[in-house]
Amino acid sequence: xxxxxxxxxxxxxxxxxxxxxxxxxxxxxxxxxxxxxxxxxxxxxxxxxxxxxxxxxxxxxxxxxxxxxxxxxxxxxxxxxxxxxxxxxxxxxxxxxxxxxxxxxxxxxxxxxxxxxxxxxxxxxxxxxxxxxxxxxxxxxxxxxxxxxxxxxxxxxxxxxxxxxxxxxxxxxxxxxxxxxxxxxxxxxxxxxxxxxxxxxxxxxxxxxxxxxxxxxxxxxxxxxxxxx
DNA sequence: GCGACAG
DNA sequence: ATCTTGTCGC
Numbered sequence: 001x002x003x004x005x006x007x008x009x010x011x012x013x014x015x016x017x018x019x020x021x022x023x024x025x026x027x028x029x030x031x032x033x034x035x036x037x038x039x040x041x042x043x044x045x046x047x048x049x050x051x052x053x054x055x056x057x058x059x060x061x062x063x064x065x066x067x068x069x070x071x072x073x074x075x076x077x078x079x080x081x082x083x084x085x086x087x088x089x090x091x092x093x094x095x096x097x098x099x100x101x102x103x104x105x106x107x108x109x110x111x112x113x114x115x116x117x118x119x120x121x122x123x124x125x126x127x128x129x130x131x132x133x134x135x136x137x138x139x140x141x142x143x144x145x146x147x148x149x150x151x152x153x154x155x156x157x158x159x160x161x162x163x164x165x166x167x168x169x170x171x172x173x174x175x176x177x178x179x180x181x182x183x184x185x186x187x188x189x190x191x192x193x194x195x196x197x198x199x200x201x202x203x204x205x206x207x208x209x210x211x212x213x214x215x216x217x218x219x220x221x222x223x224x225x226x227x228x229x
Numbered sequence: 230g231c232g233a234c235a236g
Numbered sequence: 237a238t239c240t241t242g243t244c245g246c
Contacts, residue, residue: 047236049237058237086237088234095236117235127235148235186235 004028004137011083011097018090022126028134029126035139035193035201036111039067042205043103043110044214045132047095048222049082056082060098061222063214064108067205070213075227076102088148091117092128096135103136112193112201113140114214119190121149121165121173133191140190141198142173143215147186157181160203174199178206185210 005028012018043064050057057079064074078101084093095117103113119129119142129142150167152175159180165173165188173188176199187199205212211219221227 047237049236086236088236091236091237122235142235144235146235 005134007135012093013084015087015090018084018087018093019124021093022090022124022131025131025134026124026126029120029130030133030192031120031189031194033139033192033194035197037197039111039201041065041073041108041110042067042112042114042201042214043106044114044116044212044216044218045099045103046116046215046218046222047099048219048225058082058095058098059222059225060095060102061218062099062102062106063217063221064106064110065214065217067112070205070207072217074106074108075217075221076105077221077225077227078102078105079225089123092131095128096131099132100135103132110138113138113190114202114205114212115140115142115190116144116215116219118142118144118148118173118186119188121167121186121188123149125172127188127190129188129190139192141193141202142186142188142190143202143212144186144188145211147175155184162199171195176202178203178212179208179210182210185212 118127133140150165155161
């Protein structure tokens with residue numbers, strides 16, 4: 001199953017429908033592709049909220065950077081109402097609509113997507129990073145700020161140190177230290193990239209802060225809501 | 230059954 | 237996610 005899935009007839013609006021959609025799309029995830037050795041353009045994706053549950057406004061931001069210099073080469077902001085409530089394990093149905101619209105409006109097609117959240121390290125092995133990857137066909141990585149599923153040992157304190165995240169005897173991701181002495185981030189495969197390569201790219205994209213530049217900048221943009229300011 | 234639970 | 241002051245440290 002290496003092809004692209006068909007888009008759903010209607011966007012899921014119930015927990016049952018959303019879970020069924022994840023099950024339908026999961027087979028399309030490619031975890032065998034090692035992913036790109038080098039990347040030209042990388043996109044960071046993130047969403048900011050105003051309210052708290054359904055019916056609230058949210059702002060999605062996609063920032064495209066030159067992977068080598070980390071200079072911003074393009075950025076898009078999309079603001080709209082949430083179509084799904086926040087449910088752990090299903091939040092892609094909340095953030096995906098505006099993110100896909102934003103990705104569609106980006107002028108420079110990225111070679112890699114860095115998402116704020118999980119990929120494989122998900123209850124049904126289909127987190128946001130897998131979902132975006134499958135729908136766009138682009139390599140995708142999930143980078144989360146807090147633990148979700150699985151167990152892991154605390155990695156050594158030096159930047160670059162890591163420990164596998166294991167759930168049901170399966171390695172679903174890694175707790176990766178991006179800054180010495182700072183809480184690690186949680187990396188997992190989304191689509192078309194190996195876990196080793198994903199972590200390699202994440203470290204390369206994180207020269208100064210805890211979070212990779214693509215996500216850090218997308219987070220900043222989603223909050224300001226102004227692509228130019 | 231109860232608690233925990235990406236953003 | 238968001239609500240929020242001061243404070244420790246490079």
